[in-house]
Each structure stands twice: as C-alpha cells, then as structure tokens.
Amino acid sequence: MLHPLFTEDxxxxxxxxxxxxxxxxxxxxxxxxxxxxxxxxxxxxxxxxGLLGVRYPVEYGGQGGDWGHAIVLAEELARCCSxxxxxxxxxxxxxxxxxxxxxxxxxxxxxxxxxxxxxxxIFCLAITEPNAGSDVAxxxxxxxxDGEEFVINGRKMFITNGARAHACLLVTRTDKAAGHEGxxxxxxxxxxxxxxxxxxxxxxxxxxSDTAELILDDVRVPSDALLGExxxxxxxIMWELQGERLIGVAGSxxxxxxxxxxxxxxxxxRRAFGQPIGSFQAIRHRLxxxxxxxxxxxxxxxxxxxxxxxxEYPVGQISMAKLHAGLVVNRVMNACVQIFGGAGYATxxxxxxxxxxxxxxxxxxxxxxxxxxxxxxxxxx
Amino acid sequence: xxxxxxxxxxAGLFTEEHEELRAAIRTFVDRAIRxxxxxxxxxxEFPARELFRRAGEVGVFGAKYEETYGGTGPDLVADAAITEELARCGSxxxxxxxxxxKDLGSNYVYRFGTxxxxxxxxxxxxxxxxxGALAVTEPDAGSDVAxxxxxxxxxxxxxxxxxTKTFIxxxxxxxxxxxxxxxxxxxxxxxxxxxxxxxxxxxxASRRIETVGWRTSHxxxxxxxGCELSPDALLGExxxxxxxIMECFQWERMVMALAAVAAAEETLASAIAYGSxxxxxxxxxxxxxxxxxxFADLATEIEAARSLTYHGLRKLVAGEDATREVSMAKWYAxxxxxxxxxxxxxxxxxxxxxMxxxxxxxxxxxxxxxxxxxTTEIMKDVIGRSYGL
Numbered sequence: 001m002l003h004p005l006f007t008e009d010x011x012x013x014x015x016x017x018x019x020x021x022x023x024x025x026x027x028x029x030x031x032x033x034x035x036x037x038x039x040x041x042x043x044x045x046x047x048x049x050g051l052l053g054v055r056y057p058v059e060y061g062g063q064g065g066d067w068g069h070a071i072v073l074a075e076e077l078a079r080c081c082s083x084x085x086x087x088x089x090x091x092x093x094x095x096x097x098x099x100x101x102x103x104x105x106x107x108x109x110x111x112x113x114x115x116x117x118x119x120x121x122i123f124c125l126a127i128t129e130p131n132a133g134s135d136v137a138x139x140x141x142x143x144x145x146d147g148e149e150f151v152i153n154g155r156k157m158f159i160t161n162g163a164r165a166h167a168c169l170l171v172t173r174t175d176k177a178a179g180h181e182g183x184x185x186x187x188x189x190x191x192x193x194x195x196x197x198x199x200x201x202x203x204x205x206x207x208x209s210d211t212a213e214l215i216l217d218d219v220r221v222p223s224d225a226l227l228g229e230x231x232x233x234x235x236x237i238m239w240e241l242q243g244e245r246l247i248g249v250a251g252s253x254x255x256x257x258x259x260x261x262x263x264x265x266x267x268x269x270r271r272a273f274g275q276p277i278g279s280f281q282a283i284r285h286r287l288x289x290x291x292x293x294x295x296x297x298x299x300x301x302x303x304x305x306x307x308x309x310x311x312e313y314p315v316g317q318i319s320m321a322k323l324h325a326g327l328v329v330n331r332v333m334n335a336c337v338q339i340f341g342g343a344g345y346a347t348x349x350x351x352x353x354x355x356x357x358x359x360x361x362x363x364x365x366x367x368x369x370x371x372x373x374x375x376x377x378x379x380x381x
Numbered sequence: 382x383x384x385x386x387x388x389x390x391x392a393g394l395f396t397e398e399h400e401e402l403r404a405a406i407r408t409f410v411d412r413a414i415r416x417x418x419x420x421x422x423x424x425x426e427f428p429a430r431e432l433f434r435r436a437g438e439v440g441v442f443g444a445k446y447e448e449t450y451g452g453t454g455p456d457l458v459a460d461a462a463i464t465e466e467l468a469r470c471g472s473x474x475x476x477x478x479x480x481x482x483k484d485l486g487s488n489y490v491y492r493f494g495t496x497x498x499x500x501x502x503x504x505x506x507x508x509x510x511x512x513g514a515l516a517v518t519e520p521d522a523g524s525d526v527a528x529x530x531x532x533x534x535x536x537x538x539x540x541x542x543x544x545t546k547t548f549i550x551x552x553x554x555x556x557x558x559x560x561x562x563x564x565x566x567x568x569x570x571x572x573x574x575x576x577x578x579x580x581x582x583x584x585x586a587s588r589r590i591e592t593v594g595w596r597t598s599h600x601x602x603x604x605x606x607g608c609e610l611s612p613d614a615l616l617g618e619x620x621x622x623x624x625x626i627m628e629c630f631q632w633e634r635m636v637m638a639l640a641a642v643a644a645a646e647e648t649l650a651s652a653i654a655y656g657s658x659x660x661x662x663x664x665x666x667x668x669x670x671x672x673x674x675x676f677a678d679l680a681t682e683i684e685a686a687r688s689l690t691y692h693g694l695r696k697l698v699a700g701e702d703a704t705r706e707v708s709m710a711k712w713y714a715x716x717x718x719x720x721x722x723x724x725x726x727x728x729x730x731x732x733x734x735x736m737x738x739x740x741x742x743x744x745x746x747x748x749x750x751x752x753x754x755x756t757t758e759i760m761k762d763v764i765g766r767s768y769g770l
Contacts, residue, residue, distance in 0.1 A: 001699045003692070004393030007385075066384070264768055284765035291764060292689070292709040299688035306393070309386040320681040375677035381653070381667055 003302045005068040005309070013054070013069055017076035020049060025080035032082050032208040033353060040122065040164060042085065043092065047119020052093050056101060060109055061117040067246070067305040070094060074247050075254035081350055083357030084209030086251045091160045092116060094247040096123035096169045099185060099240050103228030112167055112187055124165035124190075126156035126214055127237060133158075134370040136171070136183075136237060141216060143172035143184060150174075150226065152186065152219040155198075158364075162212030163197050165190050170216075171237050174230055183233030186225045194219040205356030242318050244365050246308070249301045249325040252361045256294055256329040259354045263287070263336040266343070283339060290335055293328040300324055316378030323371035326362040333358040392691045394458050394698070402440075402459055406466040409439045414470040422742060427475055427597045429512065429554050433482065437509020441467070442483050446491055450499060451507040457632075457698050460484075461639050468640035469647045471739060473746025474597030476640060481550035481598075482506065484636045485629075486513020489559040493575065493617030493625050502557050502577060514555035516546035516603055517626060523548075524759040526561070526626055527570035531605065533562035540564075540615070542576060542584075542608040548753075552601030553587040556580050560605070561622050573622035576614045584608040594745030630755065631707050635697055637754045638690040638710035641718035641747075645683050648718070648743045649676065652725035655732075655740075672728065679721050686714040705767040712760035715750025722747040 002011065024045065032038040046052050054069040056062025063069065070093070077086035100113045115121035132138035141154025152172055156162070168188045175182035188195060194217040201211045228236045264287060267278030277283050304317045333355040337344035344351040362368050390396045395403075413435050421427040436442065444460035446452030453459065460483075467476045487506040490498055490513070505511035522528040531544025542562055552558065558578050565572030578585055584606040592600050617625045653676055656667030666672060690710040696703035722744040726733035733740050751757040 001696055001701055003695075004389045066386075264770075268769065278770045281762075281765075284770040285758070285761040287768065287770060288709075288761035288764035291768065292713050295692065295706070295709055296685040296689035296713060299692045300685045303392055303688045303691070306386070306389065309384070310389065310391075311386075317684060320677075320684045323677070324681050324685045369674070372674040372677040375680060376673035379653070379676060379680060381657075381673045381676060 003299070003306075005071070005302050005306045007068070009065075010068045010072050013065075014072045014076055017051065017073060018079060020051075021076055021080045025077075025082075025085060029080055029082040029085075029208075029350075032085070036202070036207050037210060038082065038085050038088070038208045043089075043119040043122050045119070046089060047117065052089070052119050053117035054093070056097075056113070056117055060101070060113050067309050070247060071250040071301070071305060074251035078251045078255035079258055081258075081353070082208040083251075083255060083354070083360075084206040086255075087206055087248075087360075088161050088209045090244075090247045090251060091125055092123050095240065095244045096125040096161075096167075098243055099169060099227060099236055100187065102239070103185070103236055104187075105224070107224065108187060108227065116167075121166040122161055122164055123167050123169065124159050124161040124212075125169045125240075126159050126162070127171045128156065128158050130155055130157045130213075134366050136234065137180060139171060139173055139183070141170070141172045142176070143174050143186060143221075145174070145223075146220075148223050149220050150186065150223065152188070152194075152216045152221065154216050156214040156216070158201065159212050159214055160209055162214050163200050163210040168195075168214070169227065171233055174233075178231060180234045181231050183237070184230045185227040185233045185236055186221060187227050188216075188219060188221055188225060192219050192221065204359060205353070206360055207353075207356075241365060242308075242313075242315060245318050245322040246301065246305060248361060248365050249297070249321050250305075252329045252358060253294060253297045253301060253325050255354055256332045256358065257298070259333060259336045259351060260287075260290055260294060262349075262351070263290075263339050267339055277339070286335060286339070290332045294332060297321075297325040297328045316375050319366070319371040319374040319378075322361070322366070323368055323375065326368055326371075329358045329361055392688075393695055394691060395462060396458075399458055399462050402444075403462040403466055405439065406441065406463050407469070409436070409441070410466055410470045414472070414475055418471045418475070419739075421475065421597045422472060425596045427472075427478070429478065429599075432475070433479070433509040433512055435509070436479055437507065441479060442487060442509060443507040445488065446503065446507060450491070450503050457694070461636075461694055464636045464639045465643040468643040471647070472597055472742070473644070473749065474595040476644075477550050477595050477749075478598040480636060480640065481515065482513045482555075484633055485515035486551065486555065486557065486559055488632065489515060489575065489616060489625070489629060490557075490577065492629065495613075497613065498577065498616065506557075511556040512551055512554055514549055514551035514558045516549045516552060516558050517561045518546060518548050520545060520547050524755050526573070526623060529561055529563060529573065531560065531562040532566065533564050533574060533576060533610070535564075536609065538612040540576065540610040540612075542578065542605045542610055544605050546603040546605075547601075548590065549587075549601050549603055550595075550598055552603050553589045553599045558603065559616060560603075561626060564622075565620055568620065570623035572620055573626075574619050575616040575622045575625055576610055577616050578605065578608060578610065578614065582608050582610075592749075594742070594747070594749055596742075596745075631697060631703060633754050634707045634711040634760075635690070635693060635703075637750060638686075638693065638707070638714040641714035641750050642683060642687045642690055644743070644747065645679075645686070645714070645718040645721040648721050648725045648740065648747070649679050649683065651740060651743075652676075652728040656728050666728070675724060679724060682717050683721070686710070686717050690714055705764055708755075708760040708763040708767075711754065712751065712757040715747075716757060718750050719747040 053062030143150040174184040443452030533540040564574040693706035
C-alpha cells in the first residue's frame with residue numbers, strides 16, 4: 001500500500017520521472033562526475049517536462065501538486081547516480097524559489113519564479129559565508145540603503161549552482177543593531193555589476209554540482225530586489241530551511257535505497273567459500289539491519305511531510321528526520337562499500353561515489369550537531 | 382482551503398474517535414494502574430482478577446472483535462491505541478499480562494475458533510472475567526516452533542495432551558490456555574495443532590518462574606501430564622497450527638513494537654524530568670550539551686521507530702502481508718526501548734541503580750523486548766529471507 005502522502009497520481013509521476021532519469025540522465029552520470037559538472041540543458045529539459053514546478057501553482061507554470069510530488073521527484077532524481085544533479089535541482093525547486101512564491105510580490109514571481117519553473121533561469125541560494133554557516137545570525141554580508149537602492153557587500157561560501165546561476169536568493173543584514181530582526185532577503189541577478197564568482201570549490205562528493213564562493217562588491221540593487229519584509233529575513237530563511245532539509249532527506253534516503261538494492265543483488269551473486277556471500281548469516285543480518293534503518297528513515301520523512309501538509313509546522317520533526325537520515329544513510333553507504341569489498345572501493349561500480357555523496361547530508365543545511373540543538377530546543381531543553 | 386490531507390487521519394491511522402478512546406484508556410491507566418505500580422512491583426503480584434474485570438469494563442480487550450462478542454470493533458487501529466496506552470502504565474509486567482490476554486489467548490480463539498468456542502472463551506475474555514494465555518514455547522523450542530515436543534494423541538473422539546511449556550505469560554493464572562502440540566510428529570511444522578486447555582483440567586499443573594523484569598506478571602512453566610481433552614478443544618484446523626501461529630505472530634510482534642515505542646517515550650520523558658530537576662555544577666544536568674544532544678538523539682530514534690512501526694501497522698490494517706515490515710519494527714523498536722532505558726538509567730546516576738527509582742524497572746522490563754515474541758536475531762533472519770537471502 002502507498003503511504004497516505006501518495007496517491008496513484010504520485011506514482012504516475014514516479015514512473016515518468018524514473019523513465020526520464022534512466023534514459024536521459026543516468027547514462028551521463030559517470031561523465032558528469034569526471035568532469036565535475038553537468039550541463040545546463042538538464043534544467044531546461046526538466047523545465048520542459050514540468051518537473052521544476054511539481055508543487056507550484058499552475059498560474060506560474062507549475063503542476064499544482066504537493067509535498068508528495070516534490071518527494072517523488074527528489075527520490076527519482078537520486079536514481080541518476082550522480083548526487084550533485086538532484087542537489088542542484090533541489091536548490092532550484094525547494095530552496096531558492098519557495099521564498100519567492102511565499103514572500104515575493106506578483107512582479108517578482110513573474111520575473112523570477114516563472115522562468116525558474118521553466119528552467120530558463122537557474123537559481124542559487126546564498127546563506128553561508130566563510131565565517132557563518134549554521135550560525136545564521138553571524139552573517140556579515142551587508143545591504144545598505146542608499147536612496148531607492150541597496151548596496152550589498154560581502155562574501156558567500158559553498159554556494160551550490162553558484163557559478164552558473166542567473167539569479168541568487170541572498171541573505172543579508174540590513175540593520176546590524178537589530179539582531180535577528182535585522183536580516184533581509186534579496187533576489188539579485190548574477191550579472192549585476194560587482195557580483196562575481198571568486199572561485200569554484202573542488203569537493204569530496206556531489207562532484208557534478210558546481211559549488212562556488214561569491215563576492216559581492218558594491219552590488220547595487222533596486223529596492224524591489226528586496227524579497228519579503230525588510231528585517232524579517234531571519235524568520236523567512238528559517239522557514240526556507242525546513243523544506244530544504246526535508247527534500248534533502250528524501251533524495252538521500254532514496255539514493256541509499258538504490259545502493260542497498262545494488263548491494264543486495266551483489267551479495268546474491270558474488271560467491272566466496274562456495275556460496276553467495278549473502279547467504280552467510282553475518283551478511284544477511286547486516287543487510288536486514290540496513291533495510292530496517294532505511295525503512296525507518298524513509299517513513300519518518302513521509303510522516304513529517306504528511307504532518308506538514310496537514311497544517312503543522314513540524315520544525316523538530318524535520319530536524320529529527322534529517323539527523324536520523326544523515327546518520328543512517330552514511331552507515332548504509334559505508335556498510336555497502338564493505339559488502340562490495342574491493343569492488344566497492346573501485347570507482348567503476350559507483351558505490352564509492354554514493355558513499356562520498358552521502359557524507360554531505362550530515363553537514364549541509366545544518367550539521368548533525370545543529371539538528372540536535374534544534375531538536376533539544378523544541379523539547380524544551 | 383481544504384485539501385485531501387485534511388481527510389487523512391493522523392499518520393494515516395488515528396481518527397478523532399481513536400484519540401478519544403486513547404484518552405479514555407489513559408484515564409483508566411492513570412486511575413486503576415499507575416497509583417499501585419510500586420506496591421504491586423514490590424509484591425511481585427497484582428490483583429489480576431479485579432484489574433482484568435475493570436479493564437474489560439472500559440473496553441480494553443474488545444477492540445478487535447465485533448459487538449456480538451462484547452467487542453467494539455473490529456478495529457485494529459483502536460487496538461493499537463489501547464496497546465500504546467497500556468504500555469505507558471509504568472509496569473511492563475502489568476502491561477504484558479493484559480497484553481498476553483488481549484493479543485494472544487483471546488485473539489487465537491477469535492481467529493480460529495468456532496462460534497461455540499468464541500462464546501465459551503472469547504466472550505468472557507473480552508469482559509475480563511476469564512483470563513487467557515498462549516503456550517507455544519518449550520524448554521527446548523522457542524522461535525523454532527517446528528521443534529516442539531508436546532504431543533496430542535487421539536483418544537476416542539478427543540485427545541490426550543502430554544508435554545511441557547515454558548515462559549508462558551499468564552500461564553499460572555489463566556482460565557484457558559491455547560496450547561500448541563504435535564498431532565503428527567512425522568510432519569514437522571505440518572503436524573502441529575492448537576488446543577484450548579482450561580485450568581483445572583486433570584493432569585495440568587503450573588509453576589511460576591521468577592524473572593528479571595516483568596515481575597508482576599505471572600510467567601509460568603506448564604506441565605500437561607496426560608490431560609484428556611474433549612473434541613471441541615481443538616482450535617482451528619488439525620495440523621494447521623504452525624500456519625495459525627505464524628499468522629498471529631504478525632500482530633503479536635506489532636503490539637510489541639507499538640508498546641516499545643510508547644514505553645521508550647515514557648522512559649525518556651521521565652529521564653528528562655529527572656535531569657531537569659537535578660542540579661550539578663550550578664545547573665540542571667539535562668541542560669548540559671552532552672545530555673541535550675543525547676536526549677535529542679533518543680527522541681529522534683523514537684520518532685523513527687514510530688514511523689517504521691506505523692508503516693507496518695498501516696499494512697496490517699489494510700490486510701496486506703507485512704511480515705517484513707513488522708519484523709523490522711519489532712526488533713528496531715524493542716532494541717531502542719532497551720537503549721533508551723539504559724541511557725535513562727545513566728542519566729539518573731546512583732539513583733538509577735537503587736530499587737526505589739522507577740527507571741531501574743523500565744531497564745529490567747525493556748530487556749525482554751528483544752527476546753520475547755521472536756528474538757532480534759530471528760527478526761533479522763526473517764527480514765533477510767524476505768529479501769531472498
């Protein structure tokens with residue numbers, strides 16, 4: 001039976017995305033991983049297929065779906081075997097653009113959201129800085145009012161899609177003295193004078209996605225580049241992070257399931273000491289443990305999404321889902337490398353790639369330790 | 382704006398009515414069980430007859446069965462909510478005694494019994510006036526059910542039952558006991574049948590076994606020494622007993638998972654309450670980051686276990702085969718309950734090690750979870766096999 005989050009409609013979407021991913025994305029995965037880049041046409045193609053707006057309103061070119069659809073998309077993209085692709089798409093659909101729909105003016109939606117859903121404008125989201133990650137309140141990028149304009153100065157770090165984005169959702173300080181009430185969001189075109197990519201960062205996993213450091217040097221933007229309310233940026237980005245965490249969980253857990261399936265097949269076929277290694281009780285029990293933990297992680301994700309769709313704002317539960325999935329997915333990947341043995345350590349099977357990709361879930365969008373802080377706070381501790 | 386999500390019950394399972402039932406059972410637990418737990422645990426006894434009767438009056442035992450048997454169902458979701466609330470009573474033994482009656486003894490009679498057998502044993506069981514038990518395990522056969530040695534030999538129209546059962550919850554206090562026996566010893570698991578044996582049957586004796594936890598419940602060894610059984614003692618189909626047991630295992634394991642999640646939640650709450658009051662180095666120990674994070678980890682794992690368990694429950698409610706999912710939930714939730722209890726004991730420090738603090742009991746009681754109803758190792762074997770390993 002389907003989880004109540006899903007209907008036959010969702011399963012239809014799942015089948016069509018899977019077909020697309022297997023025929024048009026997966027064949028390029030190895031090449032993209034080697035190059036450390038996947039081409040922009042992927043965004044355009046996803047846009048043409050309607051996959052960049054599965055839960056956006058029809059009036060902006062979306063499909064009018066719900067979190068179930070967004071989760072299906074993330075799960076199926078994970079099957080392309082290059083974690084960076086799903087992450088880049090998630091930045092586009094569930095991180096940089098939801099605040100535009102929720103807090104933007106009609107004009108901002110027409111100018112940015114509509115082309116984002118079509119895949120014509122690629123987005124990045126810039127929160128983190130060299131000296132401020134999960135401690136969002138430590139952000140130093142400043143947007144200073146100057147007549148009808150704002151002048152933005154600062155540096156942003158570890159920005160997915162940063163090198164190729166056409167537009168950037170930016171978290172800044174507009175009032176240093178106001179503490180948490182002094183943050184504001186902006187949507188900035190990346191071809192604005194003073195906006196530059198200082199370097200692209202090479203990294204351990206998620207290698208097909210581009211990760212950049214951005215420099216904002218006296219970037220002048222009109223006042224209508226302000227997204228949402230001036231001074232409300234902290235609360236707005238905290239809201240954004242909830243969806244970001246949830247979608248990250250969905251994609252990562254699905255990626256781990258795919259590796260589990262491959263490991264299961266390998267354990268049945270690979271022989272040692274006269275029998276398939278999967279028939280040894282130690283391996284059988286190990287695989288049983290991995291499947292159990294993954295099933296728990298998957299359903300915690302689904303239950304959390306369901307609670308959200310039912311009207312709750314489950315901040316604690318979302319952090320739990322992310323903390324749990326991060327730990328489980330990494331345990332699973334590591335165990336699968338182990339079961340594959342030498343073949344798991346070799347690049348050509350793709351197992352080590354998945355293992356490296358998975359490591360990010362425990363760091364990005366709030367590290368494990370930050371999730372524990374959030375959870376403890378929601379528990380009154 | 383209303384969406385389709387507004388019509389979906391909580392976790393796809395619990396409606397407003399279920400929540401009302403939950404509240405009623407919680408009130409019952411708070412009034413009829415909780416205040417006496419310390420006294421009963423010290424005595425290793427509880428007033429079973431009276432408590433079963435009171436539980437029957439508030440509908441603890443009837444959620445799975447139709448009104449004609451005195452029930453309020455059939456509604457497995459309601460039964461799940463009742464199970465969760467009983468598990469919060471603070472005594473694993475009392476919850477186990479009520480559960481073994483509700484989910485084992487009575488359930489077998491309902492599932493495989495004739496109308497006459499249901500009238501005779503199920504109706505009073507639902508009312509709480511007769512207590513039931515299930516006896517499968519033997520000194521030399523636990524999860525390996527096909528290896529049981531208890532024999533039932535045909536004698537005229539009836540049967541002669543001989544053998545020994547052990548670790549039987551409610552065994553020494555039960556009015557009726559569902560017993561698994563070999564009826565065709567040459568056919569391994571295809572030669573097992575179920576019988577209902579009443580207390581007082583000649584040749585049926587029992588003794589209580591002392592246990593590390595679950596100390597209020599009566600765990601017993603049952604001896605059947607040539608017990609004469611009438612033809613209508615046979616429950617279900619002759620030689621289909623193994624199949625019947627396997628069928629019922631799913632619910633037994635599901636309620637263990639449900640109970641483990643609820644118990645773990647209770648244990649964690651009590652540890653947090655203690656740690657929030659206890660001061661060290663100038664602040665409540667629950668406020669130290671190590672403990673805040675450990676509590677966050679445990680609460681997270683409890684939510685994960687709940688989601689996994691409810692996944693299995695939804696499948697069972699839908700009537701689907703949930704062997705894999707239930708096995709996953711059973712080992713994961715019971716191992717977690719044990720882990721939570723151990724961490725909670727640690728949080729209590731020296732107070733956790735003395736008998737007047739309830740957490741020591743949670744620790745002892747939780748240890749049974751990964752053993753009873755099929756061990757963790759058996760669960761992993763079942764899961765592995767379900768993947769073709």
